[in-house]
Amino acid sequence: MNKPAIRIAVLHFAHETVTFLNNDTTLADFIYPGSPASGEALLRAYPKSYMGGFVKMAREFDGVELTGIESPLWPKTGIGSGWVTEQAFETFAGRMIAGIKAEAAFDGVYLCLHGAMAVRGVPRPEAELARRVREAVGPKVFIAATFDLHGNEDEAFLRYADMAFAVKYFPHYDEYLQGERAARTLVRAIRGDYKPTHVTIRVPVISPTVLQWTGASPWMDLGQRALVWEAREPDTYVNIFFGFPFADVPDVGMTVQVLTNGNPELAEQVGRDLAATIWRRREAMLKSTKIHGIAEGVALAKQAVAGGKTPVVLADHSDRSGSATWVLREIIAQGLSNTLIATITDAKATAKLKAMGAKEGDSFDMDVGGLADESAGSPVRIQGTILRAVEGHGQLWACVRFGQNNLLILSTYLVQIMKRSSLKALGLDIDSFDVIAIKSRVHFRRGFDDNGFAKTILLVEPEQPFLGTTRLDGLPYENVDLSKFYPYGDPVFPA
Numbered sequence: 001m002n003k004p005a006i007r008i009a010v011l012h013f014a015h016e017t018v019t020f021l022n023n024d025t026t027l028a029d030f031i032y033p034g035s036p037a038s039g040e041a042l043l044r045a046y047p048k049s050y051m052g053g054f055v056k057m058a059r060e061f062d063g064v065e066l067t068g069i070e071s072p073l074w075p076k077t078g079i080g081s082g083w084v085t086e087q088a089f090e091t092f093a094g095r096m097i098a099g100i101k102a103e104a105a106f107d108g109v110y111l112c113l114h115g116a117m118a119v120r121g122v123p124r125p126e127a128e129l130a131r132r133v134r135e136a137v138g139p140k141v142f143i144a145a146t147f148d149l150h151g152n153e154d155e156a157f158l159r160y161a162d163m164a165f166a167v168k169y170f171p172h173y174d175e176y177l178q179g180e181r182a183a184r185t186l187v188r189a190i191r192g193d194y195k196p197t198h199v200t201i202r203v204p205v206i207s208p209t210v211l212q213w214t215g216a217s218p219w220m221d222l223g224q225r226a227l228v229w230e231a232r233e234p235d236t237y238v239n240i241f242f243g244f245p246f247a248d249v250p251d252v253g254m255t256v257q258v259l260t261n262g263n264p265e266l267a268e269q270v271g272r273d274l275a276a277t278i279w280r281r282r283e284a285m286l287k288s289t290k291i292h293g294i295a296e297g298v299a300l301a302k303q304a305v306a307g308g309k310t311p312v313v314l315a316d317h318s319d320r321s322g323s324a325t326w327v328l329r330e331i332i333a334q335g336l337s338n339t340l341i342a343t344i345t346d347a348k349a350t351a352k353l354k355a356m357g358a359k360e361g362d363s364f365d366m367d368v369g370g371l372a373d374e375s376a377g378s379p380v381r382i383q384g385t386i387l388r389a390v391e392g393h394g395q396l397w398a399c400v401r402f403g404q405n406n407l408l409i410l411s412t413y414l415v416q417i418m419k420r421s422s423l424k425a426l427g428l429d430i431d432s433f434d435v436i437a438i439k440s441r442v443h444f445r446r447g448f449d450d451n452g453f454a455k456t457i458l459l460v461e462p463e464q465p466f467l468g469t470t471r472l473d474g475l476p477y478e479n480v481d482l483s484k485f486y487p488y489g490d491p492v493f494p495a
């Protein structure tokens with residue numbers, strides 16, 4: 001007789017919500033060709049990320065059967081949208097629970113999450129999803145999840161789920177690896193070989209994401225310390241959530257989670273060690289990256305070009321809509337040449353270009369960008385020539401040559417350029433530019449810094465504390481009391 005199969009339900013629900021943006025993330029944003037996805041289509045959705053690692057590893061085990069329950073993929077707005085509507089959350093959560101019940105019974109559930117989703121009327125959406133899944137599958141079924149380290153999570157999630165695995169690197173190099181771990185540990189738990197015990201410790205530190213690069217100390221040291229614990233104590237897994245401060249939700253800030261195999265004392269010991277390490281290094285953590293004003297940053301870029309320290313990456317880390325024109329305006333004002341600006345988000349302009357059938361060689365004279373909200377600034381008039389207009393990834397990309405060999409790329413949605421190869425797909429020779437102005441906080445380091453490509457890196461933000469700023473006390477929080485967090489208040493830790 002064949003051994004009965006281990007049946008695992010697989011679900012996906014992920015967003016990193018900037019609640020200060022004024023465009024809600026709606027039901028329609030999650031619906032596009034390919035999304036929602038179910039069955040094999042869901043399992044194949046993100047082959048190099050958490051989902052890919054989970055599916056590959058789960059199928060290394062004999063008799064494991066995966067069922068992709070209908071789930072939305074990332075919304076088409078990417079990370080450039082605000083509050084997820086209650087309708088969107090309720091629609092998909094409802095369909096997920098119905099799907100689980102329809103395909104029952106399961107031995108395990110895998111939740112492929114992010115952790116920084118913010119839903120109107122649902123304070124802790126990932127924990128709420130876990131609670132509903134727990135209610136649907138009963139107390140004996142194991143629930144495992146993967147998370148981005150930007151997740152805002154407190155004790156609530158592991159009250160309903162059994163296991164969580166978060167990435168340790170920012171840029172997030174280890175998504176696939178965490179998916180693999182989730183699969184292996186979930187199957188072991190189902191087989192009775194792993195007894196998940198855990199501790200969650202909140203550490204009252206809040207930080208803007210641009211500072212959280214794990215290529216520099218002390219953020220690098222935190223990850224290293226977690227890796228050391230995992231290396232010396234078999235079956236121990238450590239998550240350090242750096243948190244995502246641009247979601248106005250009650251569980252922002254840093255959180256440590258430790259998972260052990262039936263050893264609560266060890267979980268407690270490791271958790272306390274990591275939490276104490278964070279607290280000890282808190283001051284240095286907030287000084288790990290230098291941020292310049294825009295005019296100063298552009299002037300420094302010009303100096304770097306004059307001094308031959310090229311290519312220069314000039315990153316407006318704070319632009320959350322993609323439409324911000326502050327850097328573009330300053331590049332023109334200071335007369336930079338041989339500069340690539342990638343990208344300015346402008347759905348109207350790209351729609352107009354599409355309608356006109358814009359093509360190479362056409363002249364271009366339009367106001368671009370700005371207006372999304374005050375953080376985006378005002379539009380900038382660009383006169384030049386269209387070098388290329390192509391459709392890809394569900395949007396139009398228009399490359400406009402202007403000024404002294406400058407190139408502006410317009411996009412329909414917010415685009416975070418992380419790798420040079422993503423621009424090479426447009427047929428551009430990135431390596432020929434002296435200055436590359438992008439919208440990214442840390443992810444660009446995978447393609448521009450970690451490999452030694454950029455000789456100068458300048459992170460900039462506008463003078464005003466707009467959304468996306470490093471000065472979190474300039475943000476209109478309603479659900480977060482900053483005085484309870486270092487560096488804005490003087491919290492006592494451990495409490």
Ligand SMILES: [Zn+2]
Pocket residue numbers: 148149150172
């Ligand atoms: Zn992240």
